[in-house]
Amino acid sequence: MNHRIQACLLVLCPISILAVQAISPDAGPLYSLRSLWPKTPTSWDNPDPCNGWVGIICNNEFRVISIKLSSLGLKGQLPGDIGSLTQLQILDMSYNKGLNGPISGAIAGLTNLTNLILIGCSFSGVIPDNIGSLQQLVILSLNFNSFSGTIPSSIGKLSKLYWLDLADNKLTGTIPVSSGNQPGLDMLTHTKHFHFGKNQLGGEIPAQLFRENMSLIHVIFDNNKFTGPIPSTIGLLNKLQVLRLDRNLLSGHVPSSLNDLTDLQQLQLSNNQLTGPMPDLSGMKNLNYVDFSNNTFEASDVPQWFSTLKVLTTLIMDNTQLQGSLTSALFSLPQLQSVNLKNNQINGTLDLGYNYSAALQIVDVQNNQIMSVQGHEYHKKLLLDGNPFCSRNTGADPLNYCTNQEQSIPPYSTSKKNCGADSCPSDQVSSPNCKCSYPYMGTLYFRAPLFSWVGNMTYYYELEKTLTGSFKKLQLPVDSVFLSNPRKSSDNYLELDLQVFPYGTERFNFSGLSSVGFVLGNQTIKPPPSFGPFFFIGSEYKAFAESSPTSKKSMSLGVIIGAAVGVFVLVLALLCAGYYAFRQKRRADRITEQSKAFSSCDASSSGSIPQLKGARWFSFNELKKCTNNFSEANVIGSGGYGKVYKGTLSATGQLVAIKRAQRGSMQGNVEFKTEIELLSRVHHKNLVTLVGFCFEKDEQMLVYEYVPNGTLKESISGKSGVRLDWTRRLRVALGSARGLAYLHEHANPPIIHRDIKSTNILLDERLNAKVADFGLSKLMADNEKDHVSTQVKGTMGYMDPEYYTSQMLTEKSDVYSFGVLMLELITGRRPIERGRYIVREVRVKMDKTKDLYGLDELLDPVIVLGTSLKGLEKFVDLAMRCVEELGSDRPMMSEVVKEIESILQLAGLNPNVDSASTSESYVGSSGSHTQHPNSDSKEFFDDSGGYPPCKVEAQ
Structure with a gap:
């Protein structure tokens, strides 16, 4: 043992010296951040950014590779010094409304940057022209700021770019395309997402922007000032799933090439100045959502292709010069939720038929020329005000078809367990699991949901499950999520309030919160298919587990802290021998205790512990603790053998399912041992994994991986x-x-x-x-x-x-x-x-x-x-x-x-x-088969273009 003690001292003594003297070569730019920002996390008082600074991750060479500081209430500007962090790969400062001012062109020095995420801040000025120097960029999210000026043409050099989001700014000018030696956005053949909505971009959408070899699945250009025709080249985007050109000044005919977009699921062209005949969309078999409202198309009969779109959920043709009569075939589409054909010249008899969709919630045909209603009585919402039918049936309207009904959205919020009376302190919130804590709050914005009836709770159940499951899978400190107040904005976005509750404590710490903010901003979490593309805006979190951010400290205090760390390490070296002896004794005791558990087996087993491959032995007290004393609230299944409990291993935070045998169903010792050995050596992705077992105090328990979606x-x-x-x-x-x-x-x-x-x-x-x-x-x-x-x-x-x-x-x-x-x-x-x-x-x-x-x-x-x-x-x-x-x-x-x-x-x-x-739908009762507009062939961003996701580090 003396040799081990000497080795321990030889290792720890140099470490104690380095603790005082070794400072990251990237410290200077981060000191600049600390001096410019009035408040920073208390951990930043340490002189070395690589030694415990919240949000800062370094590599083995003490170079800064990641800065994640979302939702920390930071204020101030981003200094040009940050451009000298040449090894930086991730820069995420989202959801800090106090961060403002321009982005320095010095950012071009971040040549290894893969993720630049500055969502929901107050940055202004122009986007630097030399941003195209960041050749490794995969994610570029600058949305929800106050950037002005034009889109830099140099972005066209970012050949690895996957996600480009410049929405919700004050950008002007035209979309740049390549010309001569000048790059343009048409060069982004691997990019899947063009999100430019809610700006002041203008001019014509260049025909050159779209090419056959592009990978685009989202083109979201709504709420701008684009003029001229829709370019026919848009029909070359054979992978396109969402196209939003609504709320612009577009004119001319809708190009027939649009019908070539056979994968398109959402098409919004409303509130433009489009003319010509109503386009034929019969080839677009995957369309869920169509909105052509408020254009000046030529008067035409109700198109026959309406009833051929078998997965249609939403049809909006308000004020589009439609005439003729409607047939029941339209209303029998199995997934149809809402039809808005008001302010047209539709006439004759309205026949919903007897087999109208069970999902149909509203039919709005106000201000048409409908004379009568035929077929089965419709008890949802049918709006006929402004039709001859209503003027002739005054006072005889038992189903209120002629009443201008308020189109209210049913309230929704995540269901909670039976928590009883809310006993949380006034400044805390009770989670869905009845735990009082301080949640992280914000708003989810969905730019192109494939459904229109936002009162359908099934969608939100699945979203909750996806969010919770993703947080757990990424091993983030999240207990549960709470969704509430679904609503549609005037821009046709779906908004939802989100609360994320901390796991195992009342409050998030700095690193836990920044990790949660990062996965929401980095698009690591993908919502269920029906929700489509989204972004999140988080609120400032003011209830951190550590002390609140404080005013900047002097360097002398940092040096004192560094010296104290060195002394502490030296003391730790002196304790090494005692710790080693204790650890060895504890290990021996544990092996003895495991062996005793099987001492009653037959002679052939010799009382040995099972020969396991990967599974481990748990004490009864460990499993008792992780199931909250085998609480009934943790029971997730039961049968003749006993009960199955959900638990969380305290050491790793892993969710497990614990199968506890009741007395009458317990196996013999030899059989139980054999089963454990059998399970521990079979490993396949389609077999539930055995994590471990307990055989103690007359208990037989098997610990499996937790499989969240049940049987x-x-x-x-x-x-x-x-x-x-x-x-x-x-x-x-x-x-x-x-x-x-x-x-x-x-x-x-x-x-x-x-x-x-x-x-x-x-x-x-x-x-x-x-x-x-x-x-x-x-x-x-x-x-x-x-x-x-x-x-x-x-x-x-x-x-x-x-x-x-x-x-x-x-x-x-x-x-x-x-x-x-x-x-x-x-x-x-x-x-x-x-x-x-x-x-x-x-x-x-x-x-x-x-x-x-x-x-x-x-x-x-x-x-x-x-x-x-x-x-x-x-x-x-x-x-x-x-x-x-x-x-x-x-x-x-x-x-x-x-x-x-x-x-x-x-x-x-x-x-x-x-x-x-895969992207098959598994939500709702209709059995719909839709694709997720944000889906890829691999888990995050590792698509056919070969751009891997950024790992979410546990901090």
């Missing part, structure tokens, strides 16, 4: 709030099959699960399937290659009849259960429901001469509504092969995997892309 059964039934469309169900089936194939063919020895069912398939935060619950699993020993003779166990309805009668368990028994699961996926029904067995029901009704094999009545309406069921017949064929009476007639799980992969390809999907990377 597949809950999603199919709608209980979880997640609705799975056809393509998403295909991916769930593929993931589950891959997990089973791994157990059968790659685990050594092979494993038979023996209890495959929808409650044992879990869905993670991205809806990837994970096979769970191995309590009934059996190993296939070397002498049991064909079958295992064992007592029959499993779940009725899923159980293999051959295994049930012969008591011979094989891998094909799992295949049978999986076949039943496949039928459950397409029907949404339990295997045995009201005495009817799903396998028999499908066999009886199946007719291969008919579309969908004549199974229309059995199919789950969620997958039928508004969705193309490509590959369904092959899926049914495969399921029926899996449930053959004889195991020898069933396929192997590896064959099942290959066939589902081919079905996915038939449906136009890539089977080698995980659910986390």
Whole structure:
């Protein structure tokens, strides 16, 4: 041990000297920031920015690589000295309204900068012309400031730029395009986002701006002063999903090339001076939202293409010279939420039909020439004021069709647990989890939501789940989020108030808050598909866990602090020997305690602890603490074995699910040990991971990774709030099959699960399937290659009849259960429901001469509504092969995997892309299939252009 003590002293003594003498070479520019800003975090009193300054991250060479200071209430200007931080990669000072003045051209010295995020400050002046020198830029967000002047043409040099947001400023002039040696924005072939709305940009939109090889998915130019025609070259943007040109001065005809934008989901051209015939949009099959209002198109009959847009949610054609009559086909579109055709010349009879969309909330046809209303009574909002129908039916309007009704939005706020009376102090807020704290607050702005009925709570449930899950996944100190007060602005933006509550404490600290602000500003978190592009504006946080920012301190105090640190390190060196001895003793005690836990096993086990690969042993007290004393509030599941608790490991903050056996269901020691060893050595992305176990004080507990979206059964039934469309169900089936194939063919020895069912398939935060619950699993020993003779166990309805009668368990028994699961996926029904067995029901009704094999009545309406069921017949064929009476007639799980992969390809999907990377919708009851306007092929920004995301460091 003496040698270890000497080594410890040799290491720590030089460190103590460096603590006083070593200062980062980048300290000068940061001292300049500290001297210019009246208030800075107290940690900045330290002389070395790389030694604990909040928001500052350095590399191993003590060079500053990241500055994240969002929402800290900073005031002052950004000095030119910052340009000398040549290794800086991230600069985020968002949501500090007190930061003002111009941005110095010296910023061009930040040649390694990848993320420049200055959202929601008060910066003014021109954007530096030499900003094009920042060749590594991926994210450039300058929105919600007071920048003026023109857009620098040098931005066109930023060949790696992914996100360009200059919205909500005072920019003027035209959009620059390349000419000769001068660069322009048309050179940004890898950029996916042009967000220039709410400025004073003018002139014509250059035809040269749009090229066929561009990657743009968002072109948001609303609320400017653009004139002239819409360039026909916009039809070259074959990946475009959102186009907003509304609230400008555009004129001329709408180009026919617009119909080539087959991926477009939102099209807003309202409040311009467009003329000519009403454009034909029949080729735009993915359109959700159309707004052509307040233009001067030629008078024309109601277009037939209205009713061909099968995923349409919103149609707004106010004051567009429409005439003729409306047919019920329009109102039967399955996802339609609102129709606004007021101030036109629509006449005849209004017929909503008997099959109008269940999602339809408002039909506004005021000030037209409608004479009568026919069809089923409509009890939502139908506005007919200003039509002959109303003048002829005065006093006979029981449904208030002729009343100018107030179009109020139903109030919404995140639901809370049953917290009882609010007992928080007046300056604190109760979180959805009933914890009093000081939340971080701000507003979410959605520039192009694909829905119009903002009173639909399902959307907000999914947004809450996405935000909370993303914060947890990024390991940020967030307990929960609270959304409230949805509203539409005059610019047709959706706004939502957001409160983010700290985890495990009443207050955020500086580093925790700046990390939360960064992921919101950096677009690291992606909202559900229906919400589209967004930005966040945070409020100043005034309740930090550390002392509040203070006035700048003198350098002498910093030197004193540095010297004190050095003395402290020397004292620490003297304590090294004692600490080492204590640590070694504690480690030995822990190993002894683990061994004792299994001392009652049979002689062959010798009382040894399980041979684990990755899993760890937990004490009873550890798990008791992380579940709040096994509180009922933490229970997330229960069954014959006992209960499952949600917990948080105090050491790492990791969320876990703890399966605690009740006394009567506890296994024998040998069996429990075997199960732990089995689970600890199977590792696959489609299997739930075992984190550890507890075997102490007559307790048997297994600790798994926490899988947030619950069971597949809950999603199919709608209980979880997640609705799975056809393509998403295909991916769930593929993931589950891959997990089973791994157990059968790659685990050594092979494993038979023996209890495959929808409650044992879990869905993670991205809806990837994970096979769970191995309590009934059996190993296939070397002498049991064909079958295992064992007592029959499993779940009725899923159980293999051959295994049930012969008591011979094989891998094909799992295949049978999986076949039943496949039928459950397409029907949404339990295997045995009201005495009817799903396998028999499908066999009886199946007719291969008919579309969908004549199974229309059995199919789950969620997958039928508004969705193309490509590959369904092959899926049914495969399921029926899996449930053959004889195991020898069933396929192997590896064959099942290959066939589902081919079905996915038939449906136009890539089977080698995980659910986390897909853009299929999984929100709401309509089973819609829409794409996220901000979606990419990989998790953050690692798209085909090869621009990786910035890592969110834990500070």
